[in-house]
């Protein structure tokens with residue numbers, strides 16, 4: 001069989017990854033992508049099976065000898081970056097087994113429905129404030145002028161980061177997350193390490209402040225857990241960093257692609273305008289249609305069958321949530337954006353032991369934002385076709401120029 005061309009760094013892929021995903025999905029068995037030494041899973045059934053399979057790990061370091069671990073780290077070019085190694089390569093997402101379950105439970109307990117619901121007023125007030133600031137503009141960049149400011153502010157508030165420091169969170173998280181993309185180089189590595197160091201130093205000061213004077217925020221609760229011996233100081237810092245990073249770029253991206261989808265499919269936008277109660281379904285559809293974090297990986301820890309063939313222990317898989325969410329075997333008219341889609345069993349938040357902790361918060365942001373936009377603006381139009389980010393690990397437009405007419 002001829003190997004198909006799969007080039008996630010190309011402009012074509014950035015423009016339309018779904019044609020490439022469909023091509024991989026149509027192959028009789030998973031595609032081996034040499035650049036990342038991974039078997040790419042694109043069918044919803046395979047992706048879901050692997051995400052739910054407890055023998056498939058994100059991180060298999062504890063199964064390796066120290067020499068093997070160092071070797072694997074070097075192959076990824078993840079060595080010689082002390083802060084990144086200490087706080088990013090070993091955070092909750094990279095932890096497995098009992099230590100993962102214990103830490104996840106502690107943090108999960110803080111993300112209660114009541115805590116999330118309490119954020120609605122904060123989100124609404126901030127969204128109103130941003131839109132008031134744009135009141136003299138009939139056209140603006142939805143991503144840079146609006147969406148990019150939201151998640152850092154909201155997650156920052158949840159954690160307890162003062163409002164004036166929130167814009168910096170975006171820079172740190174983008175610089176750290178940028179190093180996970182296929183094709184990143186030593187410059188990205190240096191930037192990621194520097195950002196992790198600065199972020200760490202910032203969080204350390206916040207930890208000390210909350211230790212002295214606890215507030216009603218997540219950081220104060222984490223400090224309490226730390227001081228009760230439930231987690232180490234490094235775990236506290238790494239988990240807080242992860243929470244900020246995990247929800248930041250991804251929310252900006254799905255706000256951009258979600259807005260773009262409404263503008264590309266005006267009949268669907270009109271349906272939502274006519275029936276605002278559809279907002280929850282519409283938001284779920286935005287996550288399915290352009291999943292903002294389309295690509296993760298897993299390692300098999302034992303010989304396992306996936307997608308109809310056997311793979312040896314140690315095999316690395318690319319789990320393409322973004323591709324699974326367009327699988328016609330699971331979704332009727334999978335390439336159609338449908339704000340009434342129900343059921344909508346998308347996998348944009350993953351599945352199994354690492355299932356996204358912040359999905360309710362991300363969905364609440366979207367709910368408030370799109371409802372408010374439709375309330376305020378009688379019409380929203382696309383001014384220019386946007387360019388999407390290249391690569392596998394994030395999906396969202398760089399910019400989204402829109403023109404608005406107020407009511």
Ligand code: HEM
Pocket residue numbers: 051058092093094104155242243244246247248250251252254291292293296297321348349350351353354355356357358359361362
């Ligand atoms: C906006 C869209 C978001 C998307 C698409 C998303 C997606 C995901 C996915 C796919 C995973 C699992 C990764 C894997 O399977 O390997 C994950 C994990 C995680 N997410 Fe999200 N996420 C989003 C927002 C957020 C937010 C707002 C937060 C925090 C406030 C958050 C916190 C986390 C954490 C802490 C984990 C790790 C959980 C664990 O390892 O047990 N995410 N997310």
